[in-house]
Amino acid sequence: xxxxxxxxxxxxxxxxxxxxxxxxxxxxxxxxxxxxxxxxxxxxxxxxxxxxxxxxxxxxxxxxxxxxxxxxxxxxxxxxxxxxxxxxxxxxxxxxxxxxxxxxxxxxxx
Numbered sequence: 001x002x003x004x005x006x007x008x009x010x011x012x013x014x015x016x017x018x019x020x021x022x023x024x025x026x027x028x029x030x031x032x033x034x035x036x037x038x039x040x041x042x043x044x045x046x047x048x049x050x051x052x053x054x055x056x057x058x059x060x061x062x063x064x065x066x067x068x069x070x071x072x073x074x075x076x077x078x079x080x081x082x083x084x085x086x087x088x089x090x091x092x093x094x095x096x097x098x099x100x101x102x103x104x105x106x107x108x109x110x
Contacts, residue, residue, distance in 0.1 A: 013099060014038040022046040023096035026087070028080030029053060033062030035099045040069040050090065051075045052083060 013035060017025065021044030027036040030051035039049050049072060053059050059077055066073045076086050080100060087095070 010034055010038060013101075014042070017097040017099070019043065020047070020096055024092060024094075025049045026083060026095050026098045027051045027101075028083055028098060029101045030062045030075065031055075031058050031101060033065040035101060036062065036073070037065055039097075039099070040066060040072055043069075043072055048072050048074065050087065050092070050095075052078050052080050052086060054079050 017039065019025065019039055019042040021042070023043070024047070025039050025043075027033075027039070027049060030036060030053035033051065036049050036051050040047075043049070051059075051062055051066070051073065053062065053075075054077060056077070059075055063075055066075075074090060076090075078086050083098075087093070
């Protein structure tokens with residue numbers, strides 16, 4: 001089955017982050033990368049995002065979707081509850097914004 005996901009409240013969520021071009025952001029529930037993609041579009045050359053998800057299919061789909069953003073994107077296979085330790089492993093001690101889409105994943109239910 002192909003991974004497909006439509007981000008809910010995408011514009012409202014990303015607009016609420018007030019993305020700074022040089023900021024560091026975390027999408028703690030990366031999924032298919034919809035929120036992360038919109039954040040990346042607003043980042044400048046020094047900005048970055050860390051995407052965290054524990055679902056291998058979601059990580060694969062997000063990796064494809066976000067590949068054009070290159071080194072701005074770091075994808076970590078983990079659970080958002082381990083965000084702090086995962087960020088520490090990457091040498092990140094503070095971020096400018098965090099997204100957590102805590103809704104139900106229809107792909108996972110299917």
